[in-house]
Amino acid sequence: MDMSSGNLNWSVCLSFSVIVNLICIMLIFSNKHTEKLNWTREAAIAAENVASTSCSGHGRAYLDGLITENGRPICECNACYTGPDCSVIVPNCAVDADSGNPMFLEPFWKQNAGSSSIMVAGWHRMGYEFEDGSLISKQLENVIHKLHETVGNANTSNKYILFGSGSTQLLNAAVYALSHTTYSSSSSTKVVASAPYYPVYKSQTELLDSKKYKFSGHTSSWRNKTRNDKFIEFVTCPNNPDGRLNKAVLHGKFTRHIYDLAYYWPHYTPIPAPMDEDLMLFTLSKLTGHAGSRFGWAIVKDKAVYDKMVEYVDLNTYGVPRETQLRALKLLNVVVRGDKKEMFRFAHTVMRSRWEKLTEILSTSKRFSMEQLPSQHCAFSKQVRPPSPAFAWLKCEADEDKDCFNVLRAANIIGRKGAVFGVENRYVRLSIVNSRDDFDLLQQRLQDLVSKDRSIVQAVTSL
Amino acid sequence: MDMSSGNLNWSVCLSFSVIVNLICIMLIFSNKHTEKLNWTREAAIAAENVASTSCSGHGRAYLDGLITENGRPICECNACYTGPDCSVIVPNCAVDADSGNPMFLEPFWKQNAGSSSIMVAGWHRMGYEFEDGSLISKQLENVIHKLHETVGNANTSNKYILFGSGSTQLLNAAVYALSHTTYSSSSSTKVVASAPYYPVYKSQTELLDSKKYKFSGHTSSWRNKTRNDKFIEFVTCPNNPDGRLNKAVLHGKFTRHIYDLAYYWPHYTPIPAPMDEDLMLFTLSKLTGHAGSRFGWAIVKDKAVYDKMVEYVDLNTYGVPRETQLRALKLLNVVVRGDKKEMFRFAHTVMRSRWEKLTEILSTSKRFSMEQLPSQHCAFSKQVRPPSPAFAWLKCEADEDKDCFNVLRAANIIGRKGAVFGVENRYVRLSIVNSRDDFDLLQQRLQDLVSKDRSIVQAVTSL
Structure with a gap:
């Protein structure tokens, strides 16, 4: 072996080794940001492990779900699916179109998992109040202003914002506040709504049997009879259950309105113009689909009404959990980022397509009819x-x-x-915001029902 | 240069390079588990960045706090500290011993950051209900049973558990339920408490001016007068504000009791024996210090009372946010792990030392006195x-x-x-559960006050 060939071998080995060195060092540096992870690692790994559980697209496993004896997460399946990985259809299963569970938005958040998840430290905001003594995250309040400005569905300028445990809590907070800040000779306030109406208006108003207010039925009974009485009218726009863009019916001197705008988002209705009412309620449930987070907000013009609502929420629950506010902030920041339309495009596409499918199925039926809603100009789109x-x-x-x-x-x-909505049982509400599995099954069942009816009609006609 | 010395050089270089390679490969493999992190990475990094903000031990930055123009988190300082890193003491600042903000537990959760943090996915539990149709995490219910069994402060067997937005919400839920399930000729229920009492009993009971119940003052006014009237008595044990282990005072046929056991934990009192009452309330606020999470639970013996409480929570807020339930689960799992005493040791050590310091300061004062509480056998310790x-x-x-x-x-x-607690203003409640900074300042101010009084007394005596 001569000297040059010896050196050649060494130099080949060394070159190879140096190249491996460089690759390794690059790999280490490219991982530098993950290396930094310290106390968050355990929770992050746990969350990814659970998320990677396969449930066949018909379910999902959660961090706080049940686990097998081996510690593996158990799938929670969509209705009418079962089995360890949710792959088995339950035969003759009744489809649930009762609850307005907004699971149709779940795929959007799965697609945006990276930007919508939050790491809550064990020591995150343990205290009762925020730094300014309030129960409200200033950052979250700011993004709510920005959200309404972006969508153009509500004018929030020069108005107060407060948070509640869903709009559920705020409905009663508003009734309490308006009944205490409207002064007339009558001491008790009549609480009314236009039928068909969201049943919680009645049940919640009646719950504590207050001397200050009483549920008093349909607005239609009180038209032109509002001279000296105090009224609180719930105005639901679009209306739950029938989707109409309701307007206030009563206009007496002592009549006040609570605008329940839970569905006044581009998913569910064209937005003709921003609402600019004295008391407006919104909820995360129908905007982003996070019904389980129990987060709602009120936009209030009058300081005295706002103060009374704050008093109610303070004494009732002492505010909305800080981890919920943190999560709402993260989710709404996703909604208003980029061209600010990504989630709305997703949500509207789903809802529109579902409505078209239902309309098509029921168009051939004489036995069933659905509400007719107009096409309208939408200022947002x-x-x-x-x-x-x-x-x-x-x-x-x-x-x-x-x-x-x-x-x-x-x-x-x-x-x-x-009857739940205050009208005859000839009417039924069917929810079309549920998971895709739920909707697909609803569609199929309705199709079968309508086809069966049609073949009976044809059989009778051909006799 | 001869061949052997040339080879030697090459072999030294190659050996060095191979060693570097081995080290690099080891480093890469030791990081393997972090490399797996995918959609959780962004949130984990954000949380660690915020947590690493230096606030001189007198404050902390939060994920949803304000940020500087450069995007850096801004410290939220403890009271009486200020400056960008909370290092500046505010001169002559009034120390806040008003709120019972349980920040003394924050250091424990900072020490246990790894095991107590949670990663909440954007799609985590979006629906209204859990899989069983309830609003309650079964896993969390289980750990609460385990917790009480471990501590021995409440007998939960054969009892129902429900959750509320802090025990705050459950106080009124209990009043509602008991006033609807106790049957006597009297239609309205008198709600009472032993003075000094926690002021929310009164303000919350009066909030909605219900026809069903009315706050009716001190138990002492009703002793031996309970024959036909319906009574609900709040029994607070240990009592807020005075720490006594209160017992029920009224015992009429139609008298029901709500045991508020917020402070019945080994941090604040010896635990003589498990409570075994019909309706007991607890809260995370005083157990783990997470007041901002608004999580409480009720332990209820009677099915009819439990059902009415569930009805109240359903109509009032439709349950406790799912991310709050997830967090409570994680925190309580830390509490009951290992020897199950780690958090209790920490909490008791702090509280006992603070009490000793206050006792010592005030022992020399004739102007001020404090409640005298007995030493007792604690079954837990x-x-x-x-x-x-x-x-x-x-x-x-x-x-x-x-x-x-x-x-x-x-x-x-x-x-x-x-006066806030229903007694004369000769009494004042001072909170000693706040942050260490708050307590240190309180201690110093009290010391100054007592020393000043003593020197005045000495000056007068020597005249």
């Missing part, structure tokens, strides 16, 4: 938009179908009875 | 324990010091007036 409501408000047209709920129940569809 | 209450219940003994709050206020100490 800058175009005329057809309807895309959260619920189908179904009517059984046949004389004998007085109990429409049972007609549907017999076809394995669970809706919500008209 | 298996030893006789001296008191370690959450509050000092101070009395100004001098005839002229009728307004004890103002006496302290003049010495830059903010307490809470006796």
Whole structure:
């Protein structure tokens, strides 16, 4: 072996080794930011492990779900699916179109997992109050202002914002505040709504049997009778259950309005113009789909009303959990980032397509009809938009179908009875905001029901 | 240069390079588990960045706090500290001993950051209900049973558990439920408490002016007068403000009790035996210090009462946020792990030492006195324990010091007036559960006040 060939071998080995060195060093440096992870690592790994559990697209595992004896997360399946990985369809299962569970937005948040998750430290905001003594995150308040400005659905300028445990808590906080800040000779306030109305207005107003206010039925009974009485009218726009853009009916001197705008988002309705009312309620549940987070907010013009609402929330629950506020902040920051339309495009596309499918199925039926909603100009999307409501408000047209709920129940569809909304049981509300599995099954069941009816009609006609 | 010395050089270089390679490869493999992090990485890094903000031990930065123009987190300083890193003491600052903000537990959670933090995915539990249709995490319910069994402060077997937005929400839920499930000829229920009492019992009961119940003052006014009337008595054990282990005072046929056991933990009192009452309330605020999480629970014996409480929480807020339940689960799992005493040791050590310091300072004073609490056997620690209450219940003994709050206020100490608790203003509550900075300052101010009084007395005596 001569000297040069010896050196050649060494130099090949060394070159190879140096190249490996460089690659390794690059790898280490490219991982520098993960190396920094210290106390967050355990929680991050736990979350990724649970998220990677396969549930066949018909369910998901959660961090606080049940686990197997081996410590593996157990899938929680969508309704009508079962089995360890949710791959088995439950035969003849009744589809749940009762609850307005906004699971149709879950895929959006799965697609945006990286930007929408939060790491809550064990020592995160343990105290009762924020630094300014309030119960409200200033950053979250700011992003809510920005959100409404972006969407153009509510004018928030020169108005107060407070938070509640869902708009649920704020409904009663508003009734309390308005009944204490409206002064007339009458001591008790009548609380009313236009039928069909969201049933919680009644049940919540009646819950504590207050001397100050009383649920007093439909607005239609009180038209032109509001001279000296105090009224609080719930105005729901778009209306739950029928999707109409309701307006206030009563206009007496001592009448006050609570605008429940839970569904006044581009997913569910064209937005003709920003609302600019004295008391408006919104909820995260229907905006981002996070119903489980129980986060709502009120936009209030009058300082005295705002103060009374704050008093109610303080004494009732002492504010909204700080981890919920942190999460709402993160989610809303995703909503208003970039071109500010990403989530709205996703949500509207789903809702519109579902409505079109239902309309098509029911268009051939004489037994059932659905609410007719107009196409309208939407200032947010800058175009005329057809309807895309959260619920189908179904009517059984046949004389004998007085109990429409049972007609549907017999076809394995669970809706919500008209009586719950203050109208006859000829009406049923069907939720179309649920998971895709739920909607697909609802669609199939309705299709079967309508086809069966049509073949009976054809058979009768051909006799 | 001869061949062997050339080869030697090459071999030295190659050996060095190979060693570097091996080290690099080891480094890469030791980082393997962090490399797996995918969608959780962004949130984890954000949380660690904020946590690493230096606030001189007198404050902390939060994920949802304000940021500088350069995007750097801004410290939120403890009271009486200021500056960008909380290193500046505010001169003549009034110390806040008003709020019972349990920040003394913050250091424990900072020490246990790794095991107590949670990663909440954007799609975590978006729906209204858990899989079983309830609003309650089964895993969390289980750990609460385990917790009480471990501590031995409450018998939960054969009882129902429900959750609320702090025990705050559950206080009124309990009043609602008991007034609806106790049947006597009297339609309205009298709600009472033994003075000094926690002021929310009164203000919350009066908030909605219900026809069903009415706050009716002190138990002492109703002793031996309970024959046909319906009573709900709040029994607070240990009592807020004075730390006594209160027992029920009224025992009529139609009298029901709500046991508020917020402070019935080994931090604040010896635990003589497990409570086994029909309706007991607890809160995370005073157990782990997470007051901002607004999480409480009720342990209820009677199914009808439990059902009514569930109805109240459903209609009032539709349950406790799912991210709060997830966090409570994580925190309580830390509490009951290992020898199950780690957090209790920490908490008791702090509270006991603070009480000893206050006792020592005030032992030399004739102007002020504090509640005297007995040492008792504690079944949890298996030893006789001296008191370690959450509050000092101070009395100004001098005839002229009728307004004890103002006496302290003049010495830059903010307490809470006796009148708030239904007694004379000769009493003031001082919170000793706040941050260490707050306590240190309180201690110093009290020391100054007592020393000043003593020197005046000495000067007068020597005249």
